[in-house]
Structure formats: structure tokens, C-alpha cells
Amino acid sequence: xxxxxxxxxxxxxxxxxxxxxxxxxxxxxxxxxxxxxxxxxxxxxxxxxxxxxxxxxxxxxxxxxxxxxxxxxxxxxxxxxxxxxxxxxxxxxxxxxxxxxxxxxxxxxxxxxxxxxxxxxxxxxxxxxxxxxxxxxxxxxxxxxxxxxxxxxxxxxxxxxxxxxxxxxxxxxxxxxxxxxxxxxxxxxxxxxxxxxxxxxxxxxxxxxxxxxxxxxxxxxxxxxxxxxxxxxxxxxxxxxxxxxxxxxxxxxxxxxxxxxxxxxxxxxxxxxxxxxxxxxxxxxxxxxxxxxxxxxxxxxxxxxxxxxxxxxxxxxxxxxxxxxxxxxxxxxxxxxxxxxxxxxxxxxxxxxxxxxxxxxxxxxxxxxxxxxxxxxxxxxxxxxxxxxxxxxxxxx
Amino acid sequence: xxxxxxxxxxxxxxxxxxxxxxxxxxxxxxxxxxxxxxxxxxxxxxxxxxxxxxxxxxxxxxxxxxxxxxxxxxxxxxxxxxxxxxxxxxxxxxxxxxxxxxxxxxxxxxxxxxxxxxxxxxxxxxxxxxxxxxxxxxxxxxxxxxxx
Ligand SMILES: [Zn+2]
Numbered sequence: 001x002x003x004x005x006x007x008x009x010x011x012x013x014x015x016x017x018x019x020x021x022x023x024x025x026x027x028x029x030x031x032x033x034x035x036x037x038x039x040x041x042x043x044x045x046x047x048x049x050x051x052x053x054x055x056x057x058x059x060x061x062x063x064x065x066x067x068x069x070x071x072x073x074x075x076x077x078x079x080x081x082x083x084x085x086x087x088x089x090x091x092x093x094x095x096x097x098x099x100x101x102x103x104x105x106x107x108x109x110x111x112x113x114x115x116x117x118x119x120x121x122x123x124x125x126x127x128x129x130x131x132x133x134x135x136x137x138x139x140x141x142x143x144x145x146x147x148x149x150x151x152x153x154x155x156x157x158x159x160x161x162x163x164x165x166x167x168x169x170x171x172x173x174x175x176x177x178x179x180x181x182x183x184x185x186x187x188x189x190x191x192x193x194x195x196x197x198x199x200x201x202x203x204x205x206x207x208x209x210x211x212x213x214x215x216x217x218x219x220x221x222x223x224x225x226x227x228x229x230x231x232x233x234x235x236x237x238x239x240x241x242x243x244x245x246x247x248x249x250x251x252x253x254x255x256x257x258x259x260x261x262x263x264x265x266x267x268x269x270x271x272x273x274x275x276x277x278x279x280x281x282x283x284x285x286x287x288x289x290x291x292x293x294x295x296x297x298x299x300x301x302x303x304x305x306x307x308x309x310x311x312x313x314x315x316x317x318x319x320x321x322x323x324x325x326x327x328x329x330x331x332x333x334x335x336x337x338x339x340x341x342x343x344x345x346x347x348x349x350x351x352x353x354x355x356x357x358x359x360x361x362x363x364x365x366x367x368x369x370x371x372x373x374x375x376x377x378x379x380x381x382x383x384x385x386x387x388x389x390x391x392x393x394x395x396x397x
Numbered sequence: 398x399x400x401x402x403x404x405x406x407x408x409x410x411x412x413x414x415x416x417x418x419x420x421x422x423x424x425x426x427x428x429x430x431x432x433x434x435x436x437x438x439x440x441x442x443x444x445x446x447x448x449x450x451x452x453x454x455x456x457x458x459x460x461x462x463x464x465x466x467x468x469x470x471x472x473x474x475x476x477x478x479x480x481x482x483x484x485x486x487x488x489x490x491x492x493x494x495x496x497x498x499x500x501x502x503x504x505x506x507x508x509x510x511x512x513x514x515x516x517x518x519x520x521x522x523x524x525x526x527x528x529x530x531x532x533x534x535x536x537x538x539x540x541x542x543x544x545x
Contacts, residue, residue, distance in 0.1 A: 138473040139406065139525065140500055142470070142487055149464025149465070150461075158514060201466065251498075252489050257500045260429075262496035264429040
């Protein structure tokens, strides 16, 4: 399972998720310092900084690479700043990986941090009928959870899923999050708690939908040669998939109010989400049967079930059965969101994809404490954001 | 005094007569239909088309999925903050002839219990909101069988 395009995660660090009311830069610096310490390196050793941007914190957020480099103390280090909605963290990782694999640097720091507003994410101001993000809010009142509601309803009407299945995902992820010191919500939830929460977008209730959080995550990435001088048990990144959709995109996706037309060209066999994972498997030379665990983007509870199928862990319509059988528990055959997932964290957009890699790194090192997946050797991440962004990263040891 | 009726976005649907429909465009080179309308470039990667004809979209389709807005959406959605919130439905409609799915708000009175994936629905004129000068019109979706 080793390819010559692998790089190594030498260090991982996070700032706990929450609503701390401070500047996102503070969170990012803390995560970066922890990742450096974990790697056994000094800030001055870093040759490249890849920042994942936040668009909710003004100019410093748009130039995250520079912002974190300045905060840690200018060293002349080269930088990049990436924005790719929920996949921003993965794009930053991809940027650092390209530098390392091209031989332009040996060791890089990747940082993403956010201080998020309360409530629904809303578009920036002004009257902009050419912006699909403006259109869906103004013309339809279609918030992000509305799209999650559409997907969840499909599972009920097509596959016989129930709202209890969705609640089961919340209960599982909340239980996992109890054992995660970086999670925002460290509280057990019952099926009754979920059922008692108000409907946000039918059939989804408030507790089916992830909140928005402050938080930060960082990784130190390096070449295998560099790693050999610092560790004897490297955790490797074997694939970074950031593919975009293939025309015609046949699934209604955020923030669009209509899909592409398939009149002239037939849709691809794989959905966009499935194609993200497919490209990752191809790059790593493995398949879903090789996975020890998965960290997927549970923006809603029902979406975790979609992802399980998109990752090829089971066939379409069978994820509820896996869930009910306990296969996706930490003790199950294929644990999903052992970290507690977005349900326990709330989304800190530019940090989230990096946090998924942090979790896999700790799991594969056997350092995940009470939420440790026994004998974990291969993990996959998956996420999707607005405007055709998404990512899937495979971590192996 | 009656207020002026204005489409929420000009050119996206017909504004006169009984033959209400959404208006898209069709690439004259490859036949791909676009809604919202696209008029200067074709997004089919295999097509270099630059000419587009306006086409009315099918008035009927089937429900691909549906949900509702249990909470008041943020601006730029327009609503009266003092009025009690009444959830509206959002319906994804599959239009077979155009090979696409389009979203619309359910017509007033259409609830999630009136819907099911696969049932036939029609696209009808509706009102999005009004202010002192104008009534802003839009399209709505409603099941064919509960038609008044
Ligand atoms: Zn064309």
C-alpha cells in the first residue's frame, strides 16, 4: 500500500472547538504550536505554511497563510492561502503536499482556524441575482439545512430510513465525542432528546444538524526522507482527492437552485461525493474493504448515512442496516466518526478537514484514548462544501 | 390602489396569461437546457456553443424530494420579523424532458404531509413577498391532485 507519492504527518494539534469569543488567529497559533511540539520541531524549522482561509473574519482570514506566519513570527517562510468552502483544509494540505512532492520543501505547516457566527450561514450582502448563493436565500429561503432535509427525505422515501435512524447517528456520535477533549459538545444524548428538539428542515430536527463553532487544527507534513530522521513509525497521507464534479451534475447541490441538464450528456455513474472517494482509493491503491475507520462530514445525521454509501462501505440504501447492527460504532466493523464528528464539534469550516486528519493520525498511532479504534491502520476522510468543493484523504501506517 | 407586480428575478418565468412556465435557455449546438438561464457560454465541456434560445420549461414534473423551513431564513430572504413564523415547503422537482431538477417553494397551504417522492406536481405562479410599492412574484410548486 505504499506509493512514491506519500508524505508523512509528523505532528498534529488542535484548539478545542467551542464558542470562545476570541480572534481566530489565537486558535490557529495554539493548534500550530501543538502540532510543532507533537512533531518535535521548532517553528523556525518550517519551510512552508499553508493556511486554510476563513471568509468570516475579514482580510486576515482571506490570507490565512500570511496571517499565521506573521503571528508565529516572520521567518521569511513561503506561504499559500486556500479557500475551498468546507474542503479548504484539504486544499491547504494539497498545497503543502505539492510543495513537498515537488521537492521544493521538506517540511510544511498546515493551519486552519475559524471564529464562526451564530445560526444559519448566510451570504454576503447586496442584491446579486447572478450569485446562486444569493438567489437560493432570496428567492427560495433555502438554507443549508434545507438541502440536508432534501437528502434526508430521499433516504426515508426511497430506502425506508426512519427519523429514529437519524437520531441513532446523533446518539452514537455524541457518545464518541464524550471521549474527545477537543469536542465542543461533551454530553450524552438520547433518542428522546433528539425527538424532542424542534424541526429545522423536515425531517431533520435541531439535533440532527451540526452547529457552527470556533476551533483550529494544524498538521506538520513532511517528506518520507525528512520523517525518517524524526520518527520510526510514520503515519502517511496516501491520497488527497480534491476532484470537482463531472458535467452534468445530476444531484441538487448547495447553493444551486437547479441541477445541470442531462439532455445532451448522460450523468456519470458516480455521484460527486462518490467520485471524491473513488479518486482517493485510486490514488492510494486501496479499496473500502481495507478501511479501519472513516471520518465523514455529518453536517446532518442523515448525511453520515449518505457518505457511508458514497465511500463504498455498503451499497445504496444499506447504511441504516450497518448503523442498526452497530457496525459503525467504535467497537464495530467500520467505525464512522470515532472523533464524535461534526455532531460533537460543530463546524469550524477551514479547520474541519484538517481536524479529520488529526483524528486519523492519533487513531493510527494508537493515541486516541477512550475512543481508540483497535488496530487501526487505514483511515479515510470525506467532506463536501458549496460550489463543487469536496475532498477525501486517506491516511495509512 | 393596486400595486405593481414585479418578478423577483426578471426573465426567469412568464409574467402574463394562463400558460405560466419557468423560462430557461437551450444551447442551439448541443441542446443542453439551462435554468437559471445561461446565454453566452455552454457549460457542457464538450460543447463550444455560443447561441442560446429561450425555452419554456415543462409545467409538470415529479417530486425528487421535499423539506420545509421550520425557522425563518436569514436575509436576503424577505419576511416580516413581527409576524409569527409559518413554515413553507421547499420542493425539488424532476423535469423529465429537460433532464434536470429544479427547486421551488410549495404553494401556500402545501405541507410536507401532502408530498411524497415521485408524485406528480405542477409549477404555478406565486407571490414571494410584497412591500409598499410592489408585489414580487415567483414560481410555486403544488401536487397535481390537491389542485383547488
Ligand atoms: Zn452546448
